[in-house]
Amino acid sequence: MTTLKEILSMDFFSNLQLLNKKGNLEKSLDTVEITETPDVSNFISKNAFVLTTAMAFKNNSQGLCEFIRSLSNASAAGLGIKVGRFLPNVDPCVLDLANDLNFPIVQIPTENTLGDIAHRILGYLWDNQHEQFFYSQETQQELVNLMIHGASVDELIRQLGLMTKQTIFLIDPCGNISSASFLKSDKTMPKKQKKLLEKIRPYQTEQVTNNFSFSLEDVDQTIVNAYPIQSTVYFPYILVIFNVEKMPYPLSQLVIQQGITVLTLTLYNEHKARIKQKRERKELLNYLLHHDSNKNESEWLDYKKHFPILNATYYQVITIQNSQFGNSISNNPNLDAFIYDYLLNYTQNSKHDIALFPTENIDEFIFILYERIRLTEILVALHKDMYEQFNIWLRFGIGHSVATIELLHYSYDESRRCLEEETHKQSIMIESSENSFKSLLKDIPNKDIHYFCTSVLKGLAFPKNQSEYDLRNTLDVYLSRQCEITKTSEVLFVHRNTVKYRLKKCEELFNQSIHDPDFSLQLRIALYLSEEIN
Known part of the structure; x- marks a missing residue:
């Protein structure tokens, strides 16, 4: 940027x-105009130095x-006056006005x-422009070479920061800082961000x-x-550069534009990779629900990266829909992709075992859970964030949990049916109340359930001390882990011998082997029911 200074x-x-x-000499000077016309301000380019x-x-x-005054309003860089023939000197009142306007004469x-x-x-401006142009071409070539060799967006942002010698951020469509390059250590940076x-x-x-x-006037200037x-995303990525006007020569807006061009291509390539991953997840979901695919079993090994836990004892499906409510827009592929990316980012950063599938x-x-979690808190927070930040109204249909991956389609069908049958679109969480084990028992009095649990589990049905609680918990974990001692000890963080000792105490209490098929089923049912009514 060339200036009068x-x-x-x-x-x-x-x-x-x-x-x-x-007079402000720091304003950009882009061109020169010669005029003797009083109304030239209507025709000159911005940042022109006017000679007269x-x-x-x-x-x-x-x-x-x-x-x-008219030149100042037109954002001219300044006025050059040839004093002599027509104007022997400049009147002090003219200079006073120019000072008030910070307009250089x-x-x-x-x-x-x-x-x-x-x-x-x-001539000087053109020489500068040529030099800036050639430098921008070199910049573009350097960034393109990085892109060709597989550089990530993070690496490109760091390189662009080194080139411009300014602090740079890339804001992703969710409104978060996804990449950054800092010029120097700055204690006020958290406030600035x-x-x-x-x-x-x-x-x-x-x-x-x-x-x-804009200016960060609340922090500094x-x-x-x-x-x-x-790009094709619903909300745009935004490249942020601090204090562009302080970029050293021969950097210019051209360099920034070249950087944006390369970033756009790289972001597009990453978008295509996400589309491929999304398609893989969709195919995997179809396979998990219906085992309907042209692929052979070995080909699914590569897809396991999207859903690594295929042998858990707990699965629950939550169907998520973007409902047309308020000003929300539905049936928009770009919006669909944005919501998917937002939810995927949430699951990847979550401390819970949750997998997302389109x-x-x-x-x-859909979310597939493979552990019990506090659903209400999580889903309400997700709904609130999406609505308050993006005016997107999410609804959740909650299916009942199942014990094996082969039964996953039952939970999925339930969760979808919840949303289809719920006509009140403002409800955000709809939980299935039918077609579950719990619903089969809804007409059985609690006292009968209590009697069944006590007759099967004895004192472990409703523990009254720590010893009974430990025995019950060990039995519950042991049965849910396919009666494997090692897995049970790992979950409980106790020695294998401790597990064996507790199971032996349980069998002494029941006066029956816990491995008997009929009794094992009774134990599982009694453990579930006693927990529900307790």
Whole structure:
């Protein structure tokens, strides 16, 4: 970026003199215009340095003041006046106005023609532009080479930060900082990041396409320049660069645009990879639910990375739908992809065992849980975040849990049926109340269930001390882990001999082997029922 300050500091232009001390010389200077027309402000380019003899304002200081005001409003870089023939000197009232506007007035000596000054400044600007162009081409080539060799978005952002020597962030469609490059250590950076995300969010939700800038005035006077990256995602990625105007020569906006071009291609490649992964997950889900596929068993080994736990004893399906509520938009493939990416990011960062799968329907996804979790808290928080941040209304159909992967389709069908049968679209969590083991027992009095549990489990049905609780818990874990001593000890964090001792005590209490098929079934049912009614 070339400025008047740079021009006036050069020996080549040493005979040009700034007339008003408060003139802003830091403004970008992009071109030069020669004029004697009072209304030229309607036709000049932004950041133009205007040259004139002020012939039209001879003996008319007020008219010259209005001319300067119009140039300032048109974002001109400054005004160069050839003092002498038509304007012997510049009236103090003109300089006072220019100072009030921080608009620079430069005196051009009589021995120079306006054409000569214009030619020299334009020549300097063109030389700079050529150098900046060639540098931007080198930058693009360097970034393209990184992309070709498989560099990630993180690596490209770091490299762009080193090139621009400025702090850079990439904001993902969910409004989070996905990549960053810091210029230097800054204790105020956490505050800056928080304020930055607050200011960026409205632009993202409005799906802006034009560049914009703002100041982090609550933290310091950092100027933030933001560049939306056009892609197929519902909400745009936004590249953020601090204090672009301080980039060292020969860096320019051209370099930034080259960086954005390479980032756009890299993000598109990552998007295509996510589409492939999404398709694999959809095929795997179809296989898990229906075992319906043209692939042979060996081909599914590679897909196991999407769902590694195929031998658990607990599975539960939650169907998730983007419902048309309020201003939400439904049946939009880009919105569908955004919700999927958001939920995938949630599951990957969750401390719980949850897997996400897309279904055959747009705006529909499923969670598969393979451990008991506090569902209400998680689903309500997810719904709240999506609605408050993105105006997306998610609903959840909750199927009952099943004990093996082969029964997964029962939980899936239940969860979908919950949403289909619930006509009140404002409900966000709908849980199945029928077609479950619990529903089969709804007409049996609690006292009868209590009697059954006590007759089978004896004192372990409703433990009254720690010893009884330990025996019951060991028995429950042992039966749920296919009667494997090692797995039971690992879950309980006790020695294998401790497990054996406790199981022997259980058999002494029951006066029967816990491995007897009929009695083992009774034990499982009694453990489940006693927990439910307790």
